[in-house]
Amino acid sequence: MSLRGSGGFLWDVTKPLGQGATSMVYKGRNKSTGEEVAVKVFSQAAHMRPAEVQMREFVVMKKLTHRNIVPLLAIEEEQGTNNKVIVMQLTEHGSLYNMLEEPNNAYGLPEEEFLIVFDHVTAGMKYMRDNGIVHRDIKPGNILRYIGEDGRSIYKLTDFGAAKQVENDEEQFMSLYGTEEYLHPDMYERAVLRAPHRKQFTSKVDLWSLGVSFFHVATGMLPFKPYGGRKNREKMFEITRHKESGMIMGVQHTEGGAIEWSRELPPTCRLSVGVKHLITPIFARLLEADPHKVWNFDELFLNVEGIIRKRVIHVFCSHTWRCLKVYIDSNKNLTNLQELIAEQTDIQHSDQLLIFDGQLLKDCVQPMLPIHSYPDGITANNPIFCYNRDYDDTNTFPQHFIKEFPKFHTTSLSEDYSVSKQCSAIACFIKKEVELYCLKQDLMRRSVHMYINEVYHECGHLVDYNLFLSKNCDTTLKWKENFIQMLSRELRMINLLTDTNDPELHSICLDLTQFYESSRQSTDEESKKITELSYQVQSLLSKLQEDQLNKKHTAKVQVVVEQILKIKQQFSENRRKTSLSFNDEQIHKYENDIERCLNKVESKIQRLDFNAGKPESFPPVMRSENVMSRSRSGGGDGIGVLVCAVVGGDVGGSVNVIVDVCAVGGGGGVEDDFNGLFLVLQFEKLGQSDSLMSQSVKPF
Numbered sequence: 001m002s003l004r005g006s007g008g009f010l011w012d013v014t015k016p017l018g019q020g021a022t023s024m025v026y027k028g029r030n031k032s033t034g035e036e037v038a039v040k041v042f043s044q045a046a047h048m049r050p051a052e053v054q055m056r057e058f059v060v061m062k063k064l065t066h067r068n069i070v071p072l073l074a075i076e077e078e079q080g081t082n083n084k085v086i087v088m089q090l091t092e093h094g095s096l097y098n099m100l101e102e103p104n105n106a107y108g109l110p111e112e113e114f115l116i117v118f119d120h121v122t123a124g125m126k127y128m129r130d131n132g133i134v135h136r137d138i139k140p141g142n143i144l145r146y147i148g149e150d151g152r153s154i155y156k157l158t159d160f161g162a163a164k165q166v167e168n169d170e171e172q173f174m175s176l177y178g179t180e181e182y183l184h185p186d187m188y189e190r191a192v193l194r195a196p197h198r199k200q201f202t203s204k205v206d207l208w209s210l211g212v213s214f215f216h217v218a219t220g221m222l223p224f225k226p227y228g229g230r231k232n233r234e235k236m237f238e239i240t241r242h243k244e245s246g247m248i249m250g251v252q253h254t255e256g257g258a259i260e261w262s263r264e265l266p267p268t269c270r271l272s273v274g275v276k277h278l279i280t281p282i283f284a285r286l287l288e289a290d291p292h293k294v295w296n297f298d299e300l301f302l303n304v305e306g307i308i309r310k311r312v313i314h315v316f317c318s319h320t321w322r323c324l325k326v327y328i329d330s331n332k333n334l335t336n337l338q339e340l341i342a343e344q345t346d347i348q349h350s351d352q353l354l355i356f357d358g359q360l361l362k363d364c365v366q367p368m369l370p371i372h373s374y375p376d377g378i379t380a381n382n383p384i385f386c387y388n389r390d391y392d393d394t395n396t397f398p399q400h401f402i403k404e405f406p407k408f409h410t411t412s413l414s415e416d417y418s419v420s421k422q423c424s425a426i427a428c429f430i431k432k433e434v435e436l437y438c439l440k441q442d443l444m445r446r447s448v449h450m451y452i453n454e455v456y457h458e459c460g461h462l463v464d465y466n467l468f469l470s471k472n473c474d475t476t477l478k479w480k481e482n483f484i485q486m487l488s489r490e491l492r493m494i495n496l497l498t499d500t501n502d503p504e505l506h507s508i509c510l511d512l513t514q515f516y517e518s519s520r521q522s523t524d525e526e527s528k529k530i531t532e533l534s535y536q537v538q539s540l541l542s543k544l545q546e547d548q549l550n551k552k553h554t555a556k557v558q559v560v561v562e563q564i565l566k567i568k569q570q571f572s573e574n575r576r577k578t579s580l581s582f583n584d585e586q587i588h589k590y591e592n593d594i595e596r597c598l599n600k601v602e603s604k605i606q607r608l609d610f611n612a613g614k615p616e617s618f619p620p621v622m623r624s625e626n627v628m629s630r631s632r633s634g635g636g637d638g639i640g641v642l643v644c645a646v647v648g649g650d651v652g653g654s655v656n657v658i659v660d661v662c663a664v665g666g667g668g669g670v671e672d673d674f675n676g677l678f679l680v681l682q683f684e685k686l687g688q689s690d691s692l693m694s695q696s697v698k699p700f
C-alpha cells in the first residue's frame with residue numbers, strides 16, 4: 001500500500017480504479033468520517049493545459065447536482081505537489097465500458113439493464129442541457145454504475161473535462177474534444193483527420209456520441225467499423241460521413257472490401273423484437289450526420305420517456321416458439337394489446353386465443369380497462385400464452401444465431417488472450433441460449449397443458465350440450481316416430497279408402513322411415529365420439545408431466561462456461577508477462593486445449609438441436625384434413641387448431657415428445673356441433689436422440 005493524501009482525504013496509489021487520458025482515479029477515504037471516495041489525480045500532461053481548461057471540470061462539476069451525475073465531494077490540493085485533485089462519490093461497479101468488456105455482456109447488456117442505462121443517461125443529459133452544459137465526451141467509459149440501496153443500478157455521467165457552458169443548442173464552438181469511435185463525423189474530420197475546415201459545432205455533437213454509446217450498450221459492438229479498426233481513419237470517416245439516412249450499421253469485413261450496411265440491429269443483439277422495434281428509429285435519428293435530419297434534444301427526451309413509461313407484457317407464442325415482450329402504454333386496453341401482439345406474430349386479432357394462469361385472458365382482466373390494472377404476475381416465466389385459432393400449418397420457428405468459436409494459432413500471448421476472450425463471449429452467449437431454450441421448453445409444456453385444459457373445458461360444455469341435445473333429440477324423435485306412425489296410418493287409410501296403391505305415397509312413407517333411422521344412428525355415433533374424446537383428453541393430461549431436467553442442462557453448460565472463463569482469466573494474466581517460465585508455458589499450451597471445453601459446449605448445443613424446430617424437420621403429423629377445414633369454416637365458438645411442438649425431453653438424450661393437438665369447436669346448428677367437435681391427439685416418442693430428424697418415429 002502506498003498512501004498519498006490531501007487535507008481531508010487519503011488514497012492508495014497502488015490500486016487505481018481507472019485510468020483516463022489525463023488522469024488516474026484512486027479509491028480513497030475521508031480522514032475524519034472514513035467514508036470511501038474516488039480521487040481523480042491529474043497527469044503531468046493535464047497540468048500543462050491552460051489554466052481555464054483545467055478549471056473547467058471543477059466549475060462544471062460544482063454546478064451539477066443530479067441523481068445521474070457523479071457528485072463532486074471536494075476539490076483538494078495534494079500534499080507535497082499542491083496539484084488539485086477531484087474528490088467524488090465512489091462508484092465501485094466500474095463504467096459501462098468495463099461492463100461491456102465482460103464476456104457475459106459481449107453481445108450487449110440484458111434488456112432490463114439496457115433500458116435503465118437508456119433512462120438514466122438520458123435523464124442526466126436532460127439535466128445538463130437544462131443547465132446549458134455540453135458534455136463533448138459521451139462514451140461508455142464515462143458512464144459509471146452505482147448500486148442503489150434497493151440493489152438496482154444507477155448510471156451516472158462523469159468526466160466533465162471536455163464540458164462547456166453554452167447559451168442554447170445552436171451555440172457554436174470550435175474546440176475539439178472526445179474519443180475517436182464516438183465522435184461526430186464533423187469533429188472526427190477536424191480532430192482525427194486534421195482536415196483544415198473551419199466548421200463550427202453545436203451541442204448536437206453529443207447526440208451522435210450518445211447514439212454510438214447506446215448502440216454499443218445494446219449490441220456490444222460499435223456501429224461503424226472499417227477493416228483494421230481505429231487505424232483505418234479515412235474509411236471510418238467515409239462510413240460515417242457518407243452513410244445513407246436510416247443506416248445504423250456499416251462494417252467493412254475485408255481489406256478494401258465493400259461496406260455491409262444495415263438499418264437493423266445485428267442478429268447477435270439479444271434485445272427483444274418489441275424493444276428493437278422502439279429503439280431502432282431512435283438510433284437512426286441519432287446516428288445522423290445531416291443537421292436537418294438529426295433529432296433535437298427535445299425529440300430524444302420525449303421518445304425515450306415514451307418508451308420508459310411503457311409496461312412490458314410477456315407473451316409466449318406457442319406456434320412459433322417465441323417469448324415476446326410487448327411494450328404498451330399502460331392506459332391502453334386489451335384490443336390495443338392484441339394489435340401489438342399481431343404486429344409481432346402475424347396472428348390476427350380475431351385469431352388470437354389468449355390464456356393467462358389457466359383462464360381465458362378476457363375472463364381474468366376487464367377487456368375495456370387499461371393495461372395498468374392487469375395483474376403484476378405476468379412475467380417472463382409466467383407469460384400470457386397466445387395460440388393461433390387459424391393455424392395454417394406454416395410454423396416459423398426462430399433461427400438461432402450462434403457464432404463459430406475462433407481457432408487458436410498461438411502467435412503471441414496477447415493473440416491467445418484475444419481468442420480466449422472471443423471464445424468466452426461465445427460460450428456465455430450459448431449459455432444464455434440454453435437457458436432460454438429450457439425456459440421455452442417449459443413454457444411449451446405448460447402451453448400444451450393449458451390448451452388441453454381449455455379444450456377439455458370446451459369439451460365439457462359440448463358434452464353437456466350434447467346431453468341436452470340428445471334429450472331434445474329423443475323427444476323430437478318420439479314426436480317424429482308418432483308423426484311417422486300417424487302418417488303411415490293416414491297413408492294406409494288413404495290406401496284403403498281409395499284402394500289405389502299409389503307409388504308416390506309409398507315412396508314418401510319409405511323416406512320418412514329411413515330419415516328416422518339415420519337420425520337415430522348419427523346421434524348414437526356422435527355420443528360415442530364425445531365419450532372417446534373425453535377419455536383421450538384425460539389420458540393425455542395424465543401423461544404430460546413436469547420435466548425437472550431443464551435445471552440439469554443449464555448447470556452442465558454453466559460448468560463448461562466457467563472452465564472457459566477461468567482459462568481466459570489465466571491468459572489475461574499471461575498476456576501481461578513478457579515471457580512465460582517453462583512450467584507456465586506447458587500449462588499455457590495445455591490450457592490452449594480450450595477447444596476441449598468448446599467441443600463440449602458445442603456438442604451440448606447440437607443436442608439441443610435448435611433448428612430441429614424448423615417445420616420441415618418435424619416428423620410428419622397425423623392430421624385429419626376434413627377436421628381442419630371444418631374448423632376454419634366453423635362458427636363463432638370454435639376453439640381453433642393447434643399443432644404444437646417439442647414437449648419435455650432430456651437434452652442428454654432420453655425422451656422427446658411431439659404433441660399434435662387439433663381441436664375444433666363447433667359452430668352453427670346441431671349437426672355442426674356434433675361433427676365439428678374433434679380432437680386428434682398424437683404422441684410421437686423419440687428414443688435417445690441428438691436430432692429429431694435422425695430418429696425413426698415410433699407411434700405411441
Ligand SMILES: Nc1ncnc2c1ncn2[C@@H]1O[C@H](COP(=O)(O)OP(=O)(O)OP(=O)(O)O)[C@@H](O)[C@H]1O
Pocket residue numbers: 017018019020021022023024025038040070088089090091092094095137141142144158159160161
Ligand atoms: N467516481 C468514480 N468512482 C469509481 N471509478 C471512477 C470514478 N471516476 C472515474 N472512475 C474510473 O476512472 C476512469 C477514468 O476516469 P475519467 O474518465 O474521469 O478520466 P479522464 O482522464 O478524464 O478520462 P478520459 O480519457 O475519458 O478523458 C473511468 O473510466 C472509471 O473507470
